Amino acid sequence: MMPCVLVAQLGARMHYAVPRILHEAGALDRFFTDICATGAWARTLGALPAGIVPRGLRRLAMRRPVAIPHDRITAFTAFGLGYARRRTRARTVTEETWNHLRAGREFCERILASGFGKATMVYAFNSAALELLVEARRAGLTTVLEQTIAPAELVDTLLLEQLQRFPDWGAPLADRDAAEMFYARERAEWAAADLIVCGSEFVRESISRCGGPADRCVVVPYGVDHRFSLPPREPRQGPLHVLTIGEVGLRKGSPYVLEAARRLVGSATFRMVGPCSLPARIIDGAPSNLEILGPVPRGDIMRHYAWADVFLLPSICEGSATVVYEALTAGLPVICTPNTGSVVRDGVEGFIVSAGDPDGIVHALDKLARDPALRRTMAERAGARSREFDLASYGRRLLSALCQAAGDPCPSPALSPAPSHAGQPSSHVVSAF
DSSP states (O other): OOOOEEEOSSSGGGGGHHHHHHHTTTTEEEEEEEEEOHHHHHHHHHHHHHSSSSSSHHHHHHHOOOOOOGGGGGHHHHHHHHHHHHHHHOSHHHHHHHHHHHHHHHHHHHHHHHOTTTTTTTEETTTTTTHHHHHHHHHTOEEEEEEOOOHHHHHHHHHHHHHOOOOGSOOOOOOHHHHHHHHHHHHHHHHHHHEEEEEEEHHHHHHTTTTGGGGGGGEEOBBBBBOOOOOOOOSSSSSSSEHHHSSSSSTTHEEEEEHHHTTTTEEEEEESSSOOOOHHHHHHHSOTTTTEEEEGGGHHHHHHHHHEEEEOOSSSSSSHHHHHHHHHHTTTOOOEEGOOOOOBBTTTEEEETTOOHHHHHHHHHHHHOHHHHHHHHHHHHHHHHHTTTTTTHHHHHHHHHHHHHHOOOOOOOOOOOOSSSOOOOOOOSSSSO
C-alpha cells in the first residue's frame, strides 16, 4: 500500500518534482512550502511580457506548483517573504548561515502547528527538517530526509581548499559557531530519519565520510522532462562550442572553465550562463573566447543548449546537478567530475575528470574538438541515457524507495508525463544503472 506523505519543502526545487510525483501516484496528503504562486493572479502575471513585470514578481510567478491541487498546498507566504528579505540583507556568509538555520527551524515549527493530518510519512529536505522529523518519529510516522547536496561540513572543506588556490574568487566561509551549528543540525537530521534519499553515490559517500548512517541511505538519481530535448544535429564545423550553466563561482569549478578557455583559444568558444558576483578584475581578465552572460530567463535556456556542442560542469561539490540531466536530454556530450553526482559514464556519454583538474578538462575538450565522429556518437548516447533518467523514471525510483521505507515493497505505478514547465533499508541504488 502506498504511504500517505506530507512533504515539506522550502523553495521551488526541481519545479516541485517530489510533491508532484507523489500527487500523481495518489500518495500526497499535504504539501507545505514558503512562497508559491497559485490561482488566477499567478497565471495572469506569468503571461505578461517580461519587460513590464518587476523581476521579483516574475520570479514569484514562476514558483507555481504545476499539477498539484491548491487545496493540498499550504504556503507560509509572510514567513517566506521575511526569509527572502533577510537573505537579501545578509552581508556575510555567517549572516546567511544564521538566517538559513533560523528559517529551517521556523518552517518546521509552522508545519508542526498545522499538524500531520492523515500522513503516515514525512518527507523533508536537509537543514529544514530536524524538528519536523523528530516529532514525526515520536508520533510513529516514517521519516524521510532528502540530502540535496553533500554535507555542509564536506562542502566547506572542499571550498576552503579552493579558496586557498583562488583567494580572489569568494568570501570567507561562515565563522566557527555558525558552521558548527549547521553541521550539528545536519547530523541530527540524519539521526531522526528512517531513510535518507541521496541524488547520487557522491552524496551517499559524503554522508558516510562525515560519520553519517550510510546504511540508511538510498541513491535515487533525478530526472527531467522532455522539454529539454533537441533534434539530432550533425557536428558543426569551426571552434567547439562549450556551455556551462550554473552560478559562476568556486563550488561549480568555474576557475577551471576560465583556465580551459585560456588554453583553447582558437579551437573552442566558451559560454557561462548563471548568476555571477565575481570581482570586475576577474571578469575583465577572462579570455576573449569566453562569454559570461549572467542569469537568463528560464524560457531562454534552450537557446543556449542549441548553441552548444559540449556541456561542461567541473563542479567541486554538488548533489546531482539537474543541468547535467538537461544537457543529456538536449543530446550534448558532458564533461563533469565525480563530485557533480551525474549519471554520465566516462567514455560513453562524455568524460569524467577529477575535480580541480584543468589538464583533464582540456584533454577531453581537445579530443572532442578533433573528432566529430566521437562527438556524434556521444551525443546519440547522451540522448539515449537521458531516457533512462526522465521525470517519469525518477518518479518510479522514488516511489519504490518510499514504499520500501514504509515496509511495503509495492510496485510503483506508472506516472503520466509531467506537464512541461519546468524502515531501515540497506544502502542501495534505485536506478537503471
